[in-house]
Amino acid sequence: MSATSTDGAALARLAALLADRTRASFCLALLDGRAWTAGELARAAGVAPSTASEHLDRLVTGGLLVEERQGRHRYLRLAGPSVAQLVEDLAGHAPGADRPARSLRAVRADAALAYARTCYDHLAGRLGVLLRDTMLARGLLDERAGLTLTPAGRDWLGGLDVPVAAAGRRPLLRDCLDWTERRPHLAGVLGAALCGRLFDLGWLTRGTGRAVRLTPAGGPALAGALGLTVTDLAPATSTDTGGGRA
Amino acid sequence: MSATSTDGAALARLAALLADRTRASFCLALLDGRAWTAGELARAAGVAPSTASEHLDRLVTGGLLVEERQGRHRYLRLAGPSVAQLVEDLAGHAPGADRPARSLRAVRADAALAYARTCYDHLAGRLGVLLRDTMLARGLLDERAGLTLTPAGRDWLGGLDVPVAAAGRRPLLRDCLDWTERRPHLAGVLGAALCGRLFDLGWLTRGTGRAVRLTPAGGPALAGALGLTVTDLAPATSTDTGGGRA
DNA sequence: GTGACCCGTCGGTGCGCGCCGAACCGTGCC
DNA sequence: GGCACGGTTCGGCGCGCACCGACGGGTCAC
Numbered sequence: 001m002s003a004t005s006t007d008g009a010a011l012a013r014l015a016a017l018l019a020d021r022t023r024a025s026f027c028l029a030l031l032d033g034r035a036w037t038a039g040e041l042a043r044a045a046g047v048a049p050s051t052a053s054e055h056l057d058r059l060v061t062g063g064l065l066v067e068e069r070q071g072r073h074r075y076l077r078l079a080g081p082s083v084a085q086l087v088e089d090l091a092g093h094a095p096g097a098d099r100p101a102r103s104l105r106a107v108r109a110d111a112a113l114a115y116a117r118t119c120y121d122h123l124a125g126r127l128g129v130l131l132r133d134t135m136l137a138r139g140l141l142d143e144r145a146g147l148t149l150t151p152a153g154r155d156w157l158g159g160l161d162v163p164v165a166a167a168g169r170r171p172l173l174r175d176c177l178d179w180t181e182r183r184p185h186l187a188g189v190l191g192a193a194l195c196g197r198l199f200d201l202g203w204l205t206r207g208t209g210r211a212v213r214l215t216p217a218g219g220p221a222l223a224g225a226l227g228l229t230v231t232d233l234a235p236a237t238s239t240d241t242g243g244g245r246a
Numbered sequence: 247m248s249a250t251s252t253d254g255a256a257l258a259r260l261a262a263l264l265a266d267r268t269r270a271s272f273c274l275a276l277l278d279g280r281a282w283t284a285g286e287l288a289r290a291a292g293v294a295p296s297t298a299s300e301h302l303d304r305l306v307t308g309g310l311l312v313e314e315r316q317g318r319h320r321y322l323r324l325a326g327p328s329v330a331q332l333v334e335d336l337a338g339h340a341p342g343a344d345r346p347a348r349s350l351r352a353v354r355a356d357a358a359l360a361y362a363r364t365c366y367d368h369l370a371g372r373l374g375v376l377l378r379d380t381m382l383a384r385g386l387l388d389e390r391a392g393l394t395l396t397p398a399g400r401d402w403l404g405g406l407d408v409p410v411a412a413a414g415r416r417p418l419l420r421d422c423l424d425w426t427e428r429r430p431h432l433a434g435v436l437g438a439a440l441c442g443r444l445f446d447l448g449w450l451t452r453g454t455g456r457a458v459r460l461t462p463a464g465g466p467a468l469a470g471a472l473g474l475t476v477t478d479l480a481p482a483t484s485t486d487t488g489g490g491r492a
Numbered sequence: 493g494t495g496a497c498c499c500g501t502c503g504g505t506g507c508g509c510g511c512c513g514a515a516c517c518g519t520g521c522c
Numbered sequence: 523g524g525c526a527c528g529g530t531t532c533g534g535c536g537c538g539c540a541c542c543g544a545c546g547g548g549t550c551a552c
Contacts, residue, residue: 006274006337006338006340006341007271007274008267008268008270008271008274008291009267009270010337010340010341011264011270011273011274011333011336011337011340012264012265012266012267012269012270013340014336014339014340015261015262015263015264015265015270015336016261016262016265017261018257018258018261018265019258019261019262019264019265020258020509020510021254021255021258021510022254022510022511023258024254024255024257024258024261025253025254026254027257028252028253028254028257037528037529038528038529038530039527039528039529045254047510047511047512048511048512048513049528049529049530050511050512050513050514050529050530050531050532051510051511051512052529053529053530053531054510054511054530054531055510057530063339063341071518071519071520071528072518072519072520072527072528072529073519073528073529074528074529082339083339085335086335086336086339087257089331089332089335090257090260090261090332091252091256091257092252093260093309093328093329093332094252094256094257094259094260095256095309148394171420174417266539266540267540268540268541283498283499284498284499284500285497285498285499293540293541293542294541294542294543295498295499295500296499296500296501296502296541296542296543296544297540297541297542298499299499299500299501300500300501300540300541301540303500317498317548317549317550318497318498318499318548318549318550319498319499319549320498320499320500
């Protein structure tokens with residue numbers, strides 16, 4: 001029996017890499033798609049540098065992370081989109097945690113993140129969800145039979161050449177559940193390409209951490225491309241910028 | 247920071263459920279979509295019943311498995327398609343293992359499995375891959391922008407009503423890498439519905455273990471529906487049926 | 493009722509591994 | 523050259539847990 005190509009031991013070894021609180025924290029932190037140094041990851045997870053060093057060795061030899069050494073720094077990234085999706089899926093299945101109380105400071109710090117941020121290599125937050133909703137509403141996407149790009153959508157993307165074949169086993173387009181909005185934003189090869197394009201055009205720029213902001217030029221440009229007004233893209237509905245602290 | 251809805255500890259707890267060789271074996275065995283008894287799983291994994299019992303408790307309370315008690319038996323199933331996909335993805339990322347040598351007896355026992363079997367709730371093996379290939383070739387599916395059902399495909403399915411909305415977050419249609427063929431077969435809501443339909447029509451029937459066979463009536467019927475000949479659906483290319491016992 | 497069987501619980505054992513601090517090495521700055 | 527700093531290696535500690543065997547309780551067959 002067991003026509004399974006993978007046996008239990010191999011699966012267990014892989015799962016064991018993520019079965020530690022510290023290593024899991026590393027992977028979640030790296031979901032932002034950036035390269036972190038070993039020290040940054042150690043501090044973020046609250047462990048000694050020596051501890052982090054050993055964990056990182058295991059994650060790299062296990063194939064989940066790749067490293068890049070520069071001078072006395074050791075930069076670490078997730079090994080690829082498929083690893084990012086694996087971590088995402090696993091995190092999605094874990095009990096929500098939904099920590100009950102957050103400090104006001106933390107909430108305010110997250111305001112920028114809730115508006116727009118990277119989710120590995122694509123765009124998340126209210127802006128990411130809005131992008132998906134608008135593309136659906138304008139007939140650029142079709143979700144009736146899985147999420148697909150319509151002919152109109154292909155036109156709309158214009159010059160954006162999507163490496164369809166280069167995708168390997170990664171889906172061209174898929175939904176990715178947004179942590180803050182609890183609704184899907186765009187992921188997959190096309191989601192990543194679209195996000196990268198917005199950065200290349202200078203419409204988006206990186207803020208602190210994973211946060212992303214619309215540039216002064218990018219706001220009207222993106223609004224125009226989507227057939228929206230600039231206020232539709234405003235960072236806050238009304239409370240946040242004006243409301244102050246209550 | 248950490249706008250992640252799931253913290254490292256929660257992810258680690260979930261991963262830890264699969265980070266044990268025995269528990270991983272259980273989940274892989276249950277990927278056939280059937281309900282196994284505790285004793286069967288214990289024997290398959292090669293551990294004492296008492297050990298299995300404790301592992302099963304953890305998997306059930308962890309939400310990966312559901313149990314159903316009947317008399318003195320305890321039946322266990324995967325908690326749902328999303329869990330099955332999670333296990334599949336994880337197994338797909340684990341180093342292939344690809345055990346080098348297999349006994350002839352084991353190879354022959356797998357012959358039926360290689361032809362057709364269930365993969366959780368959909369159809370796998372040569373027959374499953376053939377089904378996908380043929381549907382693509384006949385324009386019933388389109389893989390240019392993710393795998394989707396074409397209008398022609400919708401007609402072809404006819405009475406098969408697909409619970410599109412009931413799918414929740416499960417994709418309507420997706421590829422699932424076939425262990426024996428190393429090529430994709432159909433999964434997702436539609437893959438499952440199609441497989442169930444073939445059983446309901448009496449075209450397919452269960453063999454031993456995960457194996458599946460075409461019924462005498464099912465062979466011509468399926469061939470006709472796909473525009474193929476019955477020999478196209480033959481269980482073996484030439485060696486197996488004619489070869490006898492050697 | 494008696495026996496076979498499936499399953500759960502309870503001690504006890506031993507390995508694995510996650511953690512740290514201390515010492516060490518190489519890089520980059522002054 | 524000297525020093526600060528990021529990262530790694532090495533012991534050593536202690537918890538957690540996977541395993542089993544033995545026992546007990548519930549279920550079905552005869």
